[in-house]
Amino acid sequence: MSGIDNLPPLREVIATHDLAAKKSLGQNFLLDLNLTAKIARLAGDLSQSDVLEIGPGPGGLTRGLLAEGARRVLAIEKDPRCVPALAEIADAYPGQLQIINGDALDVNPLEHLTSPIKIAANLPYNVGTELLVRWLTPPAWPPFWESLTLMFQREVAQRIVAQPGGKAYGRLALLAQWRTDPRIVMELPPEAFSPPPKVSSAVVHLSALPAPRYPANPATLNRVVAAAFNQRRKMLRSALKSLDPAIEDHLHAAGIKPTERAEQVHLEAFCALARSLDS
Incomplete structure (x- = not known):
């Protein structure tokens, strides 16, 4: 018997x-139910929330979420081999676990969930960043979710919380920090998983802000940030010249030196640049 359920x-x-x-x-399965229960607790009070879980595998985190009192869990699992194991959990928690055998990139979770919604997942390494970017860039804000509690490779986690001045700072940091409050809340060594990955992992908790941290048009900001970091070694006057012939004027208006490089510029200044371009 396990320590959290029967x-x-x-x-x-x-x-x-x-x-x-x-x-x-x-797939890298986290087998210690004490650790999966801890991750579930890091997602906060679940008793009044539906929870979306991507890639539950054999159901370690699923069991943690349900044992911690999640109102309901929607588990989307691509691997059909895992469905019978998840069905056993559903039997132990009648009416609280729905399993969808499918690709999370193709499933609309809102057809199956009721607000408030939290997302908690040990994301498959091969789709983790793509899913995060989707959740951070919905057509309207605030999003359908209140918080994200997600496991990534530690390198990706560090990119999400990175500050200006380092190599980890880039588009992912700006996307996350513009609309959420992201924090690394737990780190795990490779040996915590089966099979052990080649890298360490970390859990990031992102709380959705009611509005973006600084005003900016999302499409313009995304265009600016993409252009800046696609040529991050170049000075911004060169990296961004395709956006506007008068880019140096816009950089000055935003308080950015045209000779600076992308990794030196704070989120607030990127938002100011996006507003200047739109004006």
């Missing part, structure tokens, strides 16, 4: 259902 230990579940992790699906 279901079998995860190693036993994996053996029973022959769930050897597949590299092609970006």
Whole structure:
């Protein structure tokens, strides 16, 4: 018996259902139910929320979320081998777990969830960043979710919380910090997983802000940031000259030196530049 419910230990579940992790699906299973319960707690009070989980695998975090009192969990799992193991969890928590066997990139979770909604997941490495960018760039803000509690490779986690001046600072940091409050809340070594990945992992908690931190048109800001960091070694007057013939005037108006490079510029200044271009 496990410590959080009356279901079998995860190693036993994996053996029973022959769930050897597949590299092609970006699978690395976290088997310690104490750790999965801790991650669930890092998502905050779940008792009044529906929770979206992507890539539950054998269900370690799923069990943690339900044991921590999640009102309801929607688990989207691409690997059909994992569905019978997840169904056993659904039987233990009647009416609280819905399982969809499909690709999270193709499923509209809003057809199955009721607000308020939180997202908690040990994201598959191969789609984690793409999903995060989607959640950070919806057509309207605030988004459908209140918070994200997500596991990434530690390098990706560091990029999300990075500050100006370092190589980790880039588009992902700006996207995350413009509309959320992101924090690294937990780090895990490779040996916590089966099979152990080649890198360490970290859990990032992102709380949605009611409005973006600084005013800017999302499309313009995205265009500016993409152009700036696509040529991050160039001075901004060169990297951004395709955006506007008078780019140096706009840079001055935003308080940015034309000779600076992208990684030196704060989010507030990028937003000011986007507003100047729109004006």
